[in-house]
Amino acid sequence: MSSAKEVISEVQSAPPTPRTPPPVSTPPSRMHSPAPGRSPLRAMAASPLASPIKKAVASVRDCLEEVGHITRLADPRDAWLPITESRSGNAYYAAFHNLSSGIGFQALVLPVAFAFLGWSWAIFFLTLAFVWQLYTLWLLVKLHEPVAGGTRYSRYMHLATTVFGDKWAKILALFPVMYLSAGNCTALIIVGGGSMKLLFNIACGEACLAHPLTTVEWYLVFTCAAVLLSQLPNLNSIAGVSLVGATAAVAYCTMIWVVSVAKGRVAGVSYDPVKPASGVDTALGILNGLGIIAFAFRGHNLVLEIQGTMPSSLKHPSHVPMWKGVKVAYVIVALCLYPVAIGGFWAYGNQIPPNGILTALYKFHSRDVSRLVLGIATLLVIINCLTTYQIYAMPVYDNMEAGYVHKKDRPCPWWLRSGFRVFFGAVNFLIAVALPFLSELAGLLGGISLPVTLAYPCFMWVAIKKPGKGSAMWNINWALGVFGMVLSFVLVVGNLWGLVAKGLQVHFFKPQ
Numbered sequence: 001m002s003s004a005k006e007v008i009s010e011v012q013s014a015p016p017t018p019r020t021p022p023p024v025s026t027p028p029s030r031m032h033s034p035a036p037g038r039s040p041l042r043a044m045a046a047s048p049l050a051s052p053i054k055k056a057v058a059s060v061r062d063c064l065e066e067v068g069h070i071t072r073l074a075d076p077r078d079a080w081l082p083i084t085e086s087r088s089g090n091a092y093y094a095a096f097h098n099l100s101s102g103i104g105f106q107a108l109v110l111p112v113a114f115a116f117l118g119w120s121w122a123i124f125f126l127t128l129a130f131v132w133q134l135y136t137l138w139l140l141v142k143l144h145e146p147v148a149g150g151t152r153y154s155r156y157m158h159l160a161t162t163v164f165g166d167k168w169a170k171i172l173a174l175f176p177v178m179y180l181s182a183g184n185c186t187a188l189i190i191v192g193g194g195s196m197k198l199l200f201n202i203a204c205g206e207a208c209l210a211h212p213l214t215t216v217e218w219y220l221v222f223t224c225a226a227v228l229l230s231q232l233p234n235l236n237s238i239a240g241v242s243l244v245g246a247t248a249a250v251a252y253c254t255m256i257w258v259v260s261v262a263k264g265r266v267a268g269v270s271y272d273p274v275k276p277a278s279g280v281d282t283a284l285g286i287l288n289g290l291g292i293i294a295f296a297f298r299g300h301n302l303v304l305e306i307q308g309t310m311p312s313s314l315k316h317p318s319h320v321p322m323w324k325g326v327k328v329a330y331v332i333v334a335l336c337l338y339p340v341a342i343g344g345f346w347a348y349g350n351q352i353p354p355n356g357i358l359t360a361l362y363k364f365h366s367r368d369v370s371r372l373v374l375g376i377a378t379l380l381v382i383i384n385c386l387t388t389y390q391i392y393a394m395p396v397y398d399n400m401e402a403g404y405v406h407k408k409d410r411p412c413p414w415w416l417r418s419g420f421r422v423f424f425g426a427v428n429f430l431i432a433v434a435l436p437f438l439s440e441l442a443g444l445l446g447g448i449s450l451p452v453t454l455a456y457p458c459f460m461w462v463a464i465k466k467p468g469k470g471s472a473m474w475n476i477n478w479a480l481g482v483f484g485m486v487l488s489f490v491l492v493v494g495n496l497w498g499l500v501a502k503g504l505q506v507h508f509f510k511p512q
Contacts, residue, residue, distance in 0.1 A: 080411040083398045084154050086236035089309035093239040094325025097306045097391055099246035102333045104388050105191045105381065106296045107253060108356035110337060111344030115352050116289030118273040119345075125293055126341060129454075132480065133297045134330055136457040139477075140300065141319050141326065143457070144307045146464050148317055154308025155395070156301045160456065163463045173456065176449045177395075180301045182428065183445065184392045189226070189432040192385030193219035198362075199378040202371050219432050222382075226389045227425035230397070231418060236309045238390045245387025246332075252380035253336040256357055257343035259369060259377075266364050269349035287494030294491065295446030296337065300453040305395060396424055444499070447491025455484030 078084040114122040143159060145152045153159040160173040197218040204212070213221070232238050273285070303326075312318035344357035353359040358381070362374065400420040401412045412420075458481035467473040 077405050077409070078154070080405050081398050081401055082234040082394055083305045084308050085234040087309055087311050089236055089239070089306070089311075089321075091321035091324040091328075093236065093242075093309065094306055094322050095328045096239050096242040096246055096325075097235070097302070098326050098329035099332055100242035100249070100388055101298075101302045101306075101391050102329060103246070103249045103253070103336050104384055105188070106298070107249075107337050107340050108256070108344075108358050109292055110296055110341035111348065111352045111357050111360075112354060113289040113292040114341060114345035115350045116273060116285040116292075119271060122289065122293075122341070122345075125290060126337070129293050129297050130330075130334060130337070132454055133300070136454055136480075137300060137303055137326060137330075138323070139457040139461045140303045141307060141322050143460055143464060144304050144322070145312055145318060149314050152308065152312065152318075153304055155398070156304050156452070159304060159460060163460045173452065176452045177301045179445065180298055180449050180452060181392050181395050182424075182431075184298070185226075185389050185396075185424075186428045186431045186435075188385045188389045188392070189219055189222055189428055190436060192226075192382050192389075193222040193432070195378050195381045195385065196222055199375060199382065202375045202378060205371070215436075216433055219429060222386070223425050223429040223432075226386055226393075227422055229386060230390055230393060230421045230425070232390070233417070234309075235305060235391070235394050238387075238394070241387045241390050245384050245391075246329075248380040248384040248387070250332060250336055252377050252384065253340050255373070255377050255380070256361055257339045259365070259373060260347040260357060260361060261343045263347070263365050263368065265347055265349070266351055269347075269351060271345070271349050273350075284494055284498040287491055288498060290487075291444060291446040291491045291495055293446070294450045294453075297453055298446075298449055300457070301395065302391060305398075393421075393424060397421060400424070444492065444495035447488050447495060450488040450491065451484060455481045455488065458484070 110126070113126075116122075117125065140159075143153065153162065156177055157169060157173060160169040160177075163169075164172055194215065197213070197215060200212060200218075229241065232241065307318050307322045310318040310321060340357060344352065344360070348357070348360045348364065351360075353363060358377070361369070361377070366374070397417075397420060401417060404412050404416065458477035461467075462474060462477050462481075465473075467477075
């Protein structure tokens with residue numbers, strides 16, 4: 001009986017994970033499969049067996065149906081791809097991955113949004129965005145396997161294609177999803193490489209005689225370290241990496257806001273929102289603040305992928321451990337985001353630099369805070385950037401290898417897998433060097449990626465779950481989806497308008 005349960009558990013976590021990919025000499029869909037239409041249990045039941053044996057077969061079948069029913073397998077070749085190569089994840093892994101993707105350097109910019117919006121409106125919009133994101137995250141967790149034992153959507157683009165169709169999925173979802181992966185990896189190189197340079201200056205001191213590396217060289221050092229760490233094969237294998245990154249993010253967020261609050265408010269601090277000369281500038285400032293808040297809540301393009309690493313059966317669906325991990329992760333996220341935003345704005349007010357609270361710490365307290373504290377905080381930022389790079393790059397690795405696997409009908413060899421990851425790192429490095437001002441576009445990029453987080457999951461729920469027209473779920477999801485799309489459009493147009501009106505310090509191939 002226990003062996004029967006194990007068999008069904010493995011079938012339900014389709015596609016199964018081979019311990020070592022077997023050499024394929026026949027199409028994977030026919031490997032180890034019985035003749036079409038010939039179920040072993042049905043064949044036995046149809047044969048002239050004695051009545052006791054028929055009862056035994058019926059008993060086994062009932063047991064199998066109780067544990068979980070057999071469903072059609074997804075493409076078996078998915079078992080060779082980095083996201084679905086291993087399906088041994090659990091609630092702990094889900095918490096590590098969600099925490100790593102849900103908090104990072106973007107949290108340090110939240111006090112800047114408070115400077116544009118003021119206390120009340122900033123806290124209101126931050127809370128609204130957090131609750132809204134948590135709701136849409138719950139929708140995606142449920143949509144991963146909308147019918148128990150049915151198709152599992154282990155990739156965001158797979159779900160988007162199912163709902164919107166291939167053409168519209170590419171138009172609506174492909175760019176923001178690719179930005180959230182590749183764009184975040186590029187931003188992590190800029191932040192991580194710059195932090196390496198800063199750590200060197202802190203450790204070396206003003207009287208250091210060593211010849212410092214240029215900013216581009218530090219970008220290259222960071223990229224090499226990230227590519228070396230990216231050789232871990234699949235999403236489950238980086239669970240420990242995500243734990244380290246999440247721990248580093250929580251540590252430096254806590255350290256930075258505690259030190260800032262402990263040092264007290266800076267001289268001449270003011271909490272009134274920035275008052276530009278015209279009403280147009282005021283509106284642009286508000287939109288920029290909203291864009292920064294939207295940029296802080298990214299990571300939804302990874303929710304389905306994280307859940308895809310878990311086994312699932314009718315009796316033990318994957319959404320149960322996934323949601324447990326999500327709840328733990330986002331409690332910790334809230335305990336980091338709110339103190340950083342509120343404590344940072346309390347300490348620096350509207351004097352907060354555009355790059356956020358970490359820059360403010362160096363600017364106002366580099367003399368009265370020990371180099372050890374500054375060095376540890378900077379080192380933790382570097383560690384978090386290196387580890388977060390891995391989880392955001394994984395969907396791109398998966399997409400690269402899928403092209404080879406589906407064309408050649410065999411697993412990607414190790415040397416080609418490594419080559420893909422080196423190539424992706426090189427592309428990110430070139431973009432970071434060519435567009436070093438990418439981090440200054442936080443408001444614009446937050447508006448572009450907002451539908452992936454706040455709007456599309458609502459439309460996906462309506463399309464797949466088909467709640468009754470006029471029901472509570474139908475009204476809520478349509479309202480949130482339409483409002484999210486309108487808000488995204490306003491943020492994009494407003495931030496573009498602001499860039500045109502104020503200008504952007506464009507310095508191609510000149511990292512500061």
